[in-house]
Amino acid sequence: MDGLLRTPLSDRHEALGARLGDFGGWYMPIEYDGGGVLREHRSVRGGVGLFDVSHLGKLAVTGPGAAALVDSALTNALDRIGPGRAQYTLCCDEWTGGVVDDLLVYLRSADDVLLVPNAANCAEVGRRLAAAVPATVEITDLHQRLGVLAVQGPRCDEVLTGLGLPVGHPYLSFVEAVWHGAAVTVCRSGYTGERGYELIAPAGDLPKLWDALLDAVRDCGGLPCGLGARDTLRTELGYPLHGHELSLEITPVQAGLGWAVGWRKPAFWGRDVLTAERAAGPGRLLRGLVALDRGIPRAGMTVLDGAGGTPVGTVTSGTFSPTLEHGIALALLDAGSTALDTEVVVDVRGRPLRCRVVRPPFVEDRTKAEPGA
Amino acid sequence: MAEIAVPGDLHYTRDHEWVRVEGDLVRMGITDFAQDALGDVVYVNLPAPGSRVSAGTACGEVESTKSVSDVFAPLDGTVVETNPQLGTAPELVNSDAYGQGWMILLRPDAPAAVEGLIDADGYRAMLG
Numbered sequence: 073m074d075g076l077l078r079t080p081l082s083d084r085h086e087a088l089g090a091r092l093g094d095f096g097g098w099y100m101p102i103e104y105d106g107g108g109v110l111r112e113h114r115s116v117r118g119g120v121g122l123f124d125v126s127h128l129g130k131l132a133v134t135g136p137g138a139a140a141l142v143d144s145a146l147t148n149a150l151d152r153i154g155p156g157r158a159q160y161t162l163c164c165d166e167w168t169g170g171v172v173d174d175l176l177v178y179l180r181s182a183d184d185v186l187l188v189p190n191a192a193n194c195a196e197v198g199r200r201l202a203a204a205v206p207a208t209v210e211i212t213d214l215h216q217r218l219g220v221l222a223v224q225g226p227r228c229d230e231v232l233t234g235l236g237l238p239v240g241h242p243y244l245s246f247v248e249a250v251w252h253g254a255a256v257t258v259c260r261s262g263y264t265g266e267r268g269y270e271l272i273a274p275a276g277d278l279p280k281l282w283d284a285l286l287d288a289v290r291d292c293g294g295l296p297c298g299l300g301a302r303d304t305l306r307t308e309l310g311y312p313l314h315g316h317e318l319s320l321e322i323t324p325v326q327a328g329l330g331w332a333v334g335w336r337k338p339a340f341w342g343r344d345v346l347t348a349e350r351a352a353g354p355g356r357l358l359r360g361l362v363a364l365d366r367g368i369p370r371a372g373m374t375v376l377d378g379a380g381g382t383p384v385g386t387v388t389s390g391t392f393s394p395t396l397e398h399g400i401a402l403a404l405l406d407a408g409s410t411a412l413d414t415e416v417v418v419d420v421r422g423r424p425l426r427c428r429v430v431r432p433p434f435v436e437d438r439t440k441a442e443p444g445a
Numbered sequence: 446m447a448e449i450a451v452p453g454d455l456h457y458t459r460d461h462e463w464v465r466v467e468g469d470l471v472r473m474g475i476t477d478f479a480q481d482a483l484g485d486v487v488y489v490n491l492p493a494p495g496s497r498v499s500a501g502t503a504c505g506e507v508e509s510t511k512s513v514s515d516v517f518a519p520l521d522g523t524v525v526e527t528n529p530q531l532g533t534a535p536e537l538v539n540s541d542a543y544g545q546g547w548m549i550l551l552r553p554d555a556p557a558a559v560e561g562l563i564d565a566d567g568y569r570a571m572l573g
Contacts, residue, residue, distance in 0.1 A: 109510040110485040366488055368508055392487040392510050
C-alpha cells in the first residue's frame with residue numbers, strides 16, 4: 073500500500089487487526105478483526121459504532137464574503153441555514169452540470185466556512201473554488217491537518233456524554249467544544265441513517281480522542297467499524313457515493329438530488345444546464361432495486377426490462393442488505409423504465425435476477441430518532 | 446489478522462479449496478484463507494446432487510457482502526450431497542470452514558486423483 077496517505081489512526085487500525093485498503097488514495101480500514109461487515113453494520117443499527125473517516129477532505133474558506141462565494145458556486149441555498157448549521161450540497165461542473173463532488177458545508181459565520189468533500193475530490197473542489205475567489209477570500213487545504221471521527225447509532229449520545237462532549241443539538245447543527253485542550257467540532261450528522269455525530273479535531277489530538285471514544289463505544293457493546301459497513305449502511309438509505317451514483321457524467325437531476333439545489337438562486341455552477349434538464353425531464357433517473365430472489369446486484373451490472381430482453385439501465389451500487397437480508401441496489405434507469413413497483417431484471421453474471429423498482433431508502437431513516445430509540 | 450488455519454490431514458487446491466477423504470467419497474469446502482479473504486459470506490450456490498463436475502472448473506459460487514467467487518471442483522466426479530445448512534446459515538463458511546461450513550460431498554471418478562492435490566505443507570508454503 074505504498075504511496076497511500078495514512079490517517080493519524082492508521083497504526084491503531086493495524087493494531088486492531090483491520091483489513092486496510094485504498095480508498096480515494098488513503099489507506100483506510102475496510103473491516104476489523106472480530107467484527108466484519110455484518111457485525112459492524114448491525115452494531116450501528118442496534119447500538120453504536122465508531123468510524124475513522126479522516127480521509128474526508130477539509131477546505132477552509134475564510135475572509136469577507138466567504139459564505140457568499142460558496143453560495144454562488146455550490147448548488148444548495150446557503151441562506152436556508154444560519155451559523156452553527158451544516159448543509160449537504162453539490163459542486164457541479166459549470167458547463168455540463170455533472171457532479172464534481174458532493175459535500176457538507178459547515179457555516180461558522182458569513183466569513184468562515186468549512187467544506188468537507190470526498191477524499192478523492194478535495195483537491196479538485198479546492199482548485200475550482202480558488203479559480204473563482206476574490207482577493208478577500210482565502211482557501212486553505214486542511215485535509216491532513218484535521219481528522220474526522222463518526223460515532224453512529226442509537227447509543228451515540230451515551231458515548232459522547234461519557235467524554236463530556238456536547239450532545240442533543242439538532243440534526244445538521246454543530247457545537248464547538250474543547251476536550252482535554254483540543255478544539256473539537258461536534259456535528260449531528262453522519263452517513264449511516266442512524267442518529268449520530270461527526271467529530272472534527274486536529275490531527276495531533278485524534279489518537280487520544282479515538283482511544284477515549286473506542287473505550288466508551290466498547291462499554292456500550294459497540295464496535296470500531298470500517299468503510300465496508302459504512303458502504304452497506306449508506307446503501308440501505310440510498311445515500312449516493314461519488315464515483316457510483318454521482319460523477320461528472322451524472323447530474324443532480326438524474327441522481328434525484330434536486331432537493332439539494334437552490335433552484336431560485338441567481339447563480340451556482342451548472343445552473344443553466346441543470347435548469348434546462350429539470351424542465352425537460354432527465355433522460356435517466358436513480359432508483360432503488362430490491363432483489364426478489366436470492367442474489368446480489370453489483371455495480372456495473374446491466375438492468376433489463378421485466379421481460380429480461382432490453383437494457384434499461386445500469387446498477388451503480390449493490391450489496392446484500394444486512395438489515396433486510398436480501399440484495400438491494402441503486403441503479404440509473406432510462407426515463408421510460410422508472411415507474412415504482414414495476415419489475416426489472418438484473419443480469420447477474422449471465423443469470424437473471426428479478427428486482428422491484430422502489431424509491432429509497434430501503435430501511436427507515438432514523439437520523440432524527442431520539443437517543444436510544 | 447487472525448492466524449490462518451491449515452489442518453494437516455486435508456488436501457488442498459491452488460483455488461483455496463480443501464478436500465477430506467471419507468472412504469470412497471471426498472468432502473470439500475473453501476479454506477480458512479479463502480473465507481477470511483471473502484469476508485462475511487451471505488450466499489452459497491452449489492451444484493445439484495447427481496451433477497457431474499470436473500477438476501479445476503467452476504461448479505458453484507460463494508458470495509460475500511463485498512464480492513463473489515467461484516467454487517472450483519477439486520476432482521472429476523459426481524455430486525452426492527451438498528451442505529443443506531448453508532442455505533439458511535451461510536455464515537458457517539466463516540465460522541467453521543473445515544467443519545460445519547463444508548460444501549460438497551463428491552464421489553470422485555478416480556479416488557487416487559486426490560494424491561495429486563497439494564498437501565498441508567505445500568498449501569502453507571503457497572500462502573507464504
